[in-house]
Amino acid sequence: MHVNTAVLLQLAYGEYAVGAFSVNSIEQILGAMRGATEAAAPLIIQVSHQARRYAMPGVLEAAVHAAARHFPELVFALHLDHGDEAACYEGIDSGLYGSVMIDASAQPLAENIAITRRVVERAHARGVAVEAELGRLGGKEDDLVVAEDAAWLTDPDAAAEFVARSGCDALAVAVGTRHGIHKFAASGQLDLERLAAIRARLPGVPLVLHGASSVPAAEVARINAAGGAVAADAHGVPEALYPELARRGVAKINIDTDGRLVWARVLREYLRDHPATLDLREPGRVFMAAYAERVAQLCRCFGAAGRLAEVRRRLGV
Template sequence: MPLVNTREMFKKAYEGKYAIGAFNVNNMEIIQGIVDAAAEEKSGLILQVSAGARKYANPIYLRKLVEAAIEDKDIDIALHLDHGESFEICKQCIDDGFTSVMFDGSALSFEENIRITKQVVEYAHARNVTVEAELGKLAGVEDDVNVKAEDATYTDPAQAVEFVERTGVDSLAIAIGTSHGAYKFKGEPQLDFERLEKISSLLPGYPLVLHGASSVMQEYVQMCNEYGGSIPGAKGVPEEMLARAAKLGVCKINVDTDLRLAMTAAVRKFLIENPSVFDPRKYLGPARDAIKEVVQHKIKDVFGSSDSI
């Protein structure tokens, strides 16, 4: 089946009070692990390509790997550009066959964010591509996105309504306390559910997005440390908070850090235990299995999207 955009996917998620997982991809094994998990759980899926992935693997190569996945599995898959920093990059990905793009104008003024988002929306909608935008700033680091904790700003509910109405954007990434990478705020991770509920009440039926929503699964942090690493005791967003957000209008939840941790832990473990092995298939196989295990857990136990297709 062909790639799909996110419009119908989000409509069903909002009505069913669950979220669709959006997982960052960089190579074949990551894509295979994610897609295998989603197929077993009978869940829709968003595979997203970041700035770092575009530089590392080339979006055309990744698109062809995703096309292989949709030939192999009978599930709904959207191919999404994550954190597109300009109209030109969004346009390029749309022209290359992406079915969903994000324009990230969160570092711009409110009016400039609206202007470029609207430009992206007009180009994308004419080609049946959906658009995500961002309002507010998340702290943390993700590829080319780097925001200090003191510069983070939460999304203003009234501005969110104006932004959506003036741009026609299909979904909106909001800042309510998540963080790119490991948690960057003092104290324990907290989400501003009062703010989320306010935004949802002002935009009924409208799909919201959470970036920086990895839980930094400690089992993989510990495994990385045990097998030759030095990853500090980083924190992530508790999974029960993500599950609650999915019932309050959040229809897309992004995951990247947890995938990186699981893959790195599996590779380190294998190579420490098998130091004479130099066949990449031998250590990338367990890494793929670890990716699948994480994604299956997120879909089934956190996001609630199992059996949604």
């Protein structure tokens, strides 16, 4: 069942976080839905601007809703990740999204507020939730590249003003993570005190953590053992820290890199071990099973596993 994202985040707030998994293919869509179902967890599936360009607009969205019919127990939301104003309006008007993210974080505060406010008005009129961003994550995610000297952390006072004036439903905050394979700058770490200060000024407002994959060292090692060239010192958010983030108001955790790592590991190992294969479906099946397992594991780390019955009961479905 597809729902408004804000509903899922409000149910999770302060207790656990809902995993938001980036998808580019039907294998990722089916794997994520299998994983969330196995973990009995609510799910957010997100599609980025580049994913929509890759698969052609409308294709992934249709596949998500078609796939969901095979998972009748699932409660999920489809989210548009890092949209500009035009992309958000397209997503809102399509009727296929439970939320959109307007990313005007490169703009000055007043302009970010004004743009977000316009998107919120249009979205709320259609029953769609809005995530906005204040602060800028460094690193690289597809065509979104932010140099370290252009990255800055979220100011708690500005965050309170931003949410009050923009009316957004959830706020993506910059508290030390980065997009890409290296989740932290050279000496950086998660700024938990800043997160606590933001939560204190925004009680009840779900926070979102981008660049939040855990980047398991074992996964990187397997990729490299199968001929890959991923930086061996790549690392992400320690899995043990996820529950602490949830207690500090992070209700949505974005996962893209960890999914890419599963894909690279499965493909490299499968093609190495089956040099005669020409069938996309063979490694595809292995990938879906491996990705489902990873999604279920992350849902357990986020505290979201086993919550599905409670979510359905509280939504009355």
